[in-house]
Amino acid sequence: MTRSHIIAVDAPAAVGPYSHAMTAGEVVFLSGQTPIVPATGALVEGDVTAQARQVFANLGAVLAAAGLGFADAVKVNVFLTDMDDFAAMNAVYETVFPQPFPARTTVAVAGLPLGARIEIELTALRR
Numbered sequence: 338m339t340r341s342h343i344i345a346v347d348a349p350a351a352v353g354p355y356s357h358a359m360t361a362g363e364v365v366f367l368s369g370q371t372p373i374v375p376a377t378g379a380l381v382e383g384d385v386t387a388q389a390r391q392v393f394a395n396l397g398a399v400l401a402a403a404g405l406g407f408a409d410a411v412k413v414n415v416f417l418t419d420m421d422d423f424a425a426m427n428a429v430y431e432t433v434f435p436q437p438f439p440a441r442t443t444v445a446v447a448g449l450p451l452g453a454r455i456e457i458e459l460t461a462l463r464r
């Protein structure tokens with residue numbers, strides 16, 4: 338099975354020792370994206386809705402660098418620092434993924450890098 342890494346020039350630089358994505362055969366594992374604005378390296382201004390939109394913009398940039406799109410996602414993991422943001426996250430989420438929606442898990446966590454309210458990682462499949 339081939340293994341390679343993906344660096345997306347349109348996504349924020351990694352904030353730690355990880356690749357934007359790794360491929361393993363036909364499966365593409367995207368690292369978690371936080372709401373960092375690529376041009377500034379800072380968190381986007383605004384509420385969790387703005388943060389969710391930025392996260393999806395960043396994930397979209399990584400998917401595009403892999404030659405993929407949100408329709409290719411098979412599993413998504415959503416991390417929130419406050420489960421009260423669940424509905425707002427869903428409202429953005431359902432505009433991004435076509436149906437049938439990928440499998441998904443959402444959990445609340447004690448903290449995220451740079452004080453973000455949301456981080457999302459996903460796994461996609463080359464078809």
Ligand SMILES: C=C(N)C(=O)O
Nearest residue numbers: 353355368369370450
């Ligand atoms: C933002 C990340 N994906 C990380 O720190 O692992």
